[in-house]
Amino acid sequence: xxxxxxxxxxxxxxxxxxxxxxxxxxxxxxxxxxxxxxxxxxxxxxxxxxxxxxxxxxxxxxxxxxxxxxxxxxxxxxxxxxxxxxxxxxxxxxxxxxxxxxxxxxxxxxxxxxxxxxxxxxxxxxxxxxxxxxxxxxxxxxxxxxxxxxxxxxxxxxxxxxxxxxxxxxxxxxxxxxxxxxxxxxxxxxxxxxxxxxxxxxxxxxxxxxxxxxxxxxxxxxxxxxxxxxxxxxxxxxxxxxxxxxxxxxxxxxxxxx
Numbered sequence: 001x002x003x004x005x006x007x008x009x010x011x012x013x014x015x016x017x018x019x020x021x022x023x024x025x026x027x028x029x030x031x032x033x034x035x036x037x038x039x040x041x042x043x044x045x046x047x048x049x050x051x052x053x054x055x056x057x058x059x060x061x062x063x064x065x066x067x068x069x070x071x072x073x074x075x076x077x078x079x080x081x082x083x084x085x086x087x088x089x090x091x092x093x094x095x096x097x098x099x100x101x102x103x104x105x106x107x108x109x110x111x112x113x114x115x116x117x118x119x120x121x122x123x124x125x126x127x128x129x130x131x132x133x134x135x136x137x138x139x140x141x142x143x144x145x146x147x148x149x150x151x152x153x154x155x156x157x158x159x160x161x162x163x164x165x166x167x168x169x170x171x172x173x174x175x176x177x178x179x180x181x182x183x184x185x186x187x188x189x190x191x192x193x194x195x196x197x198x199x200x201x202x203x204x205x206x207x208x209x210x211x212x213x214x215x216x217x218x219x220x221x222x223x224x225x226x227x228x229x230x231x232x233x234x235x236x237x238x239x240x241x242x243x244x245x246x247x248x249x250x251x252x253x254x255x256x257x258x
Contacts, residue, residue, distance in 0.1 A: 015061050018160045020051040022078040026151055029086025031093045032135060032144065054152060061160050077164035084165060084173055085154065085252055089147055091180045092248045096134050096241075098184035100127030106192045107226025108219055126230070133234075134241050143245055150252045157256035169255050176251065187240060194229040198222050 024047040027033050033043060064070040104124035123131075138144065158164060198221065 015058070016051055016055050018061055018074060018078050019055050019058060019155065020047060021075055022082040022155075022160075023047045023050050023151075025079045025082030026086045027082075029083050030089050030147065032138070034086070034090070050148075054155070058155050059159055074160060078160065081154065081158060081164050084170065085151055085255065088173060088176065088252055088255065089248060091176060092244055093131060093134060093138075095180055095183045095187065095244060096130040097123060097127045098181065099187040100124055100130040102184060102188040103191045103195075103226065103230065106188075107195045108223055130237075133237060137238055137241050138245075141242070141245075146249060147252075150249055150256075153253075154256050165255065172251075173255070183244060190233055191226065191229040195222055195226045198225050 024044065027043045027047050032038075033046070064074070101124055104126040202222075
């Protein structure tokens, strides 16, 4: 009669459950898959499928009791690693959402908002346009496959153990938010500067001819000129997205210490 000890059963469960916690938390945050358009059951099924595929390729997990404090710490570490890496990738898409909001507010289109079906919040129409464009480019350049490759490498660089991401890495992730707003400002700056020139010209015309009601025609003109500026600058969207994607993937590798 073959007897299986509790330690062996715990190792069998840990070899699949701990990778599942990291993968599931990653899928709940990353762009495209984490949106409300993808049902929760589909995301969970993808996480289980990826766990089944990569778990036999991983190193042995620590042999600890399933209900011990060490097991709880390992579980929390896996959730933190997956969520942190997913959040770093999620900020890539939010750059263009914030840039669209800045441009829309400058050109007077900030009131035209709609519910984002992916996140369930109100965002300007221009942000929705940029988000749809970068999502299509992200899928066309196989960015999701590169993201999965970098994430799977994390099991080798950050193995399953009681110690996970360093405190310095978490602080770098928090400081990454400033990179988000700075990149969004650089993207929106040309269109915002073009609309600002129109506002300055309206101010000069108002001082030169006070009897003219410049503000009556200022809004439609600034709106049309802002749309024209976005149309001109849209051709440079792909190079900017490619550069920001490379910076994001390099940051993900830096988080792993690779």
